[in-house]
Amino acid sequence: MFVRLSREEEDALDEKHGKATSLAYKILLAIGKATDAEKLIPVDWVHLSGVNYNTIGDAGVKFLREYSKGTRFRVPTTINPMGYDVQKQNNLSNNFKRSQIEIVKAYEKMGSIPSFSCIPYELFQLPDRGHNVSFAESNAAVIANLVFGLHTNKESSLSALASAVTGKTPYSDLRIESIRDPKIKVKIETKLDTELDYGLLGYFSGKSTKESCISFGKHTSNIDMYKTKSLAAALGTSGGCGMFSNKEVNGESISFGKEEEKSVMDELNTTESGDVIALGSPQLGTFELELLSDMINGKKFSKKCMIFCPRSIYEKACSSGIAQKLENAGGSLICDACTCLSPLLTNEEYDGVITNSVKAAHYLNKSNGVSVCLTDLKSIIRNYTR
Amino acid sequence: MNYCLRCKVIVGGKASGKVLATKQPINFLSSVDPLTGMITDENHELCGNSVKKHVLVFPYAVGSSVGAYSIFALRSNHVSPLGIICTLKTDITTASGCAIANIPLLELCTDQVIPEIENFNEALVDGISGILQIKKV
Numbered sequence: 001m002f003v004r005l006s007r008e009e010e011d012a013l014d015e016k017h018g019k020a021t022s023l024a025y026k027i028l029l030a031i032g033k034a035t036d037a038e039k040l041i042p043v044d045w046v047h048l049s050g051v052n053y054n055t056i057g058d059a060g061v062k063f064l065r066e067y068s069k070g071t072r073f074r075v076p077t078t079i080n081p082m083g084y085d086v087q088k089q090n091n092l093s094n095n096f097k098r099s100q101i102e103i104v105k106a107y108e109k110m111g112s113i114p115s116f117s118c119i120p121y122e123l124f125q126l127p128d129r130g131h132n133v134s135f136a137e138s139n140a141a142v143i144a145n146l147v148f149g150l151h152t153n154k155e156s157s158l159s160a161l162a163s164a165v166t167g168k169t170p171y172s173d174l175r176i177e178s179i180r181d182p183k184i185k186v187k188i189e190t191k192l193d194t195e196l197d198y199g200l201l202g203y204f205s206g207k208s209t210k211e212s213c214i215s216f217g218k219h220t221s222n223i224d225m226y227k228t229k230s231l232a233a234a235l236g237t238s239g240g241c242g243m244f245s246n247k248e249v250n251g252e253s254i255s256f257g258k259e260e261e262k263s264v265m266d267e268l269n270t271t272e273s274g275d276v277i278a279l280g281s282p283q284l285g286t287f288e289l290e291l292l293s294d295m296i297n298g299k300k301f302s303k304k305c306m307i308f309c310p311r312s313i314y315e316k317a318c319s320s321g322i323a324q325k326l327e328n329a330g331g332s333l334i335c336d337a338c339t340c341l342s343p344l345l346t347n348e349e350y351d352g353v354i355t356n357s358v359k360a361a362h363y364l365n366k367s368n369g370v371s372v373c374l375t376d377l378k379s380i381i382r383n384y385t386r
Numbered sequence: 387m388n389y390c391l392r393c394k395v396i397v398g399g400k401a402s403g404k405v406l407a408t409k410q411p412i413n414f415l416s417s418v419d420p421l422t423g424m425i426t427d428e429n430h431e432l433c434g435n436s437v438k439k440h441v442l443v444f445p446y447a448v449g450s451s452v453g454a455y456s457i458f459a460l461r462s463n464h465v466s467p468l469g470i471i472c473t474l475k476t477d478i479t480t481a482s483g484c485a486i487a488n489i490p491l492l493e494l495c496t497d498q499v500i501p502e503i504e505n506f507n508e509a510l511v512d513g514i515s516g517i518l519q520i521k522k523v
Contacts, residue, residue, distance in 0.1 A: 023486065030485035034396050034476035034493070049451045056452060057420055059459035063486070136451040156454035158482035210446060210474055239448045240411070240477050267429055341415075362449075366416040366427050 003032035003170060004039050012166070020071035024162035028170060031159050037170030044127040045150075046077040046164040047120050049136040050157030051107065053083050053100040054341045061099050064106035071110060074167035078115040078124065079107050080137050081283065081308075081338040088334065092343055110164070116336040117310035119229070121148060122285040132175055134163035138236025139229060139282045139359070145243040147228065151175045153212070154242030173212050174242050182215035185249040189257035192219060194376035198231040199358030200264045201256055206239025208254050213243040221246040226291065226377075229282045234358040268361040271371035274352030277301065277380060280308030280339035281360035289317050293325045295377065299385040301330040303354070306344070311335040329385070341367050354380060391518045392495040396476050398513040399490035401469035405509045405520070406440035408432050413449030414456035414479065423465030441509035442467035445474040457483025469511035471518055473500075492518055 005013065005025075013025040028040060050056050056064075083100050084090050108114065117123055118137045121144060127133060129149030135141040136155040144150040153173045155163070163169045173179055186205050192198060198220075205214055220231065235241050279292070284307060292307070307326060309317070314335050317323035323333055339345065340363035345353055352371040353364050361372040375383075410431055412418065417427035423438035437460065447453050457480065460466035469490040472480060476493045484491040490513035494500055503509075503520060510519040 027482045027485045030397050030481040030491070031478045033394065034478065034481035050455050055415060055450075056455040057459050059420070059462035060455045062462070063455075063458060138449075138451055153478060154451070156451045156479040156482045158454040158458075158486060159478045160451070162482070206448065237413075237449050240446060240475075363416055366413075 003029055003037050009040060018070050020067055021165060024165040027158055027162035028166065028168060032170035032172065035153070035170055035172035037172035039171050040168040041132055041171045041175070042167055043075060043132045043134045043163050043169050045133040046073070046075055046160050047080070047133070047135040047137055047140050048077060048107070048112065048157060048160050048164065049080045051080045051082045051103060051116070052341055053096060053103055054343045056103070058099070061102055064103055068106035068109045071165050073111040073164040075164060077112045077164040078117070078120040079112045080118050081116050082336055083343045085334045085336050090344060096343060115310065118282045118338055119285055119310060123310055123312055126150060132169060134160045134169050136160035138242070139233035141242050142232035142236055142244065143228065145174060145180070146232070146245070152242065154236065154240060180213055180243065182213045182245045182247055182249050183211045183251060184209050185215040185217060185253040187253050187255045188216065188219045189255055190261055194378060195226045195230040196356050196358070196374065196376035197261070198223065198227040199234040200261050202231040202234030203238045203264045203268070203358045203362070204256055204260050206235040206237065206241050210240060212241060213245055214241050215245050215247055215249045217248060218246060220244060225285065225287045230357065233282050237359045237362050264358070265374065268358060268365060268372060269374040270365055271352040271373050274350065274354040274371070274373045275303060276345070276350050277303055277305040277354045277384060278308070278339045278345060278360060279306070279355065281357040283338050284309045284313070286313055286316060289313065289322050289326065292377070293322045295381045296326070296329045296385055299329065302384050302386055305331045307331045307333050308338045309333060309335065339364070345370055354384065356380060388519065388521045389501065391500060391520070392498055393471070393492035393516045393518050394495060395492055395513050395516045396481050397484045397489065397491040399488065400513060401441065401490050401511045403439050403441045403468040403509060405443055405503060405505055405507045406432065406435060406437060406467070407443040407503045407505050409445060411445050411448040414447055414453035414483070415450035418456060418460065420456055420459035421463055421465070423460055436465070437467045438465040440467050441469045441471065441511055443471045443473060443503050443509070446472050446477045447479045451479060453479040454483035457489070458487045461487035461489060469509070469513070471511070492516065494518070
């Protein structure tokens with residue numbers, strides 16, 4: 001099947017509107033071929049990943065430096081967290097900071113909204129249900145599809161960048177109504193209680209299928225935002241799923257029981273304890289900050305605790321007094337950044353990181369090379385506050 | 387014995403090199419070192435192998451959306467695969483990464499008998515006519 005391009009799109013591909021636009025169409029054409037798209041359709045919002053210098057490195061900096069010279073975003077475009085909180089002290093090298101600032105400036109130059117968040121759905125009024133968007137951060141893509149009824153594939157940093165530049169995306173996969181019906185169901189044969197349980201379910205399920213949409217049946221129909229985010233992030237970390245659903249499936253099913261849960265824990269839980277608690281991946285929203293503050297209930301953390309949240313959520317938490325409560329407990333609220341691949345959590349500085357995030361555990365173990373004590377929030381509060 | 391497989395062309399171009407094959411998906415951000423091309427994830431069966439100058443044959447990429455930049459970084463650091471074959475489905479991360487890195491990317495057509503593609507055979511990737519040729523060594 002071939003992607004049919006309009007005359008204008010053909011011209012853009014042929015560099016008639018500059019090299020940057022042409023490269024964007026080249027990317028759209030490749031992903032269109034990969035996903036058997038017939039045509040390109042408009043998108044109304046883009047969310048980009050690839051902002052943290054620790055993830056895209058010097059090659060990314062060089063690419064964005066050149067690329068941003070020749071183009072502007074055509075649709076509202078929010079961006080993922082960067083490497084650190086710009087308003088707080090840190091020990092990062094000057095090279096890191098210089099490179100990070102260059103990335104931020106390049107995105108700014110193209111017209112991005114300086115959100116530095118992986119949870120844009122909690123910060124912005126997104127387009128109405130049924131509209132197409134391109135979300136590259138996988139937890140955001142899953143939640144946009146599931147909770148907000150938006151249509152997006154699990155985009156990559158570069159496919160979303162191409163959408164931001166052209167305002168278009170291939171019409172394929174989860175953008176087509178019939179593909180949004182799950183083809184495979186996970187039969188849950190264990191009790192799901194904490195946000196960590198949902199994360200483990202997500203990580204196992206993502207690994208176990210190549211389908212774009214998966215069903216968890218009634219188990220996910222009434223879960224809170226913390227559990228939803230934990231599940232969505234883990235699903236996106238281990239697999240290619242861009243959506244989950246509560247719809248029943250008459251077909252293939254896989255089982256998730258005690259044994260499967262243990263196999264994920266065995267892979268990601270690599271130490272008994274740690275010297276820092278990191279809460280994020282995804283960043284915490286108002287709901288989780290309030291929950292955390294209630295759970296701490298006047299006690300203090302016995303270990304250093306980093307709490308990652310978007311700046312606008314932090315500002316709200318300051319007005320409501322929640323931020324002060326968390327800071328009084330010894331928590332450090334960090335904006336603009338997040339746990340996974342954070343340069344603030346290195347194996348030089350820490351022997352082990354305590355977290356309840358399966359996504360964070362994956363990247364801390366595999367990319368940062370730091371051991372992880374993976375445990376749920378209730379246990380973190382029980383064991384590490386007094 | 388040599389054989390040819392029909393493929394869908396995602397990113398055009400020609401390449402040849404030794405096969406590095408796996409049945410496990412790859413998270414390019416967390417499993418491959420962008421400076422050396424080494425697969426570093428201890429839970430991956432290719433851990434300890436380098437993608438550098440190989441024809442990477444794998445089912446599809448998983449995980450981070452930033453994996454597209456990781457593929458580009460491999461290319462910029464001269465340690466990328468010469469060609470990539472997706473055996474099950476071509477995901478958006480691999481397709482977009484190969485598009486800007488100019489790495490020929492093919493997907494095996496499913497309407498043919500596909501023998502197991504073994505490591506260290508020679509692969510000729512023809513992203514013009516959509517043929518993957520495997521030469522046993």
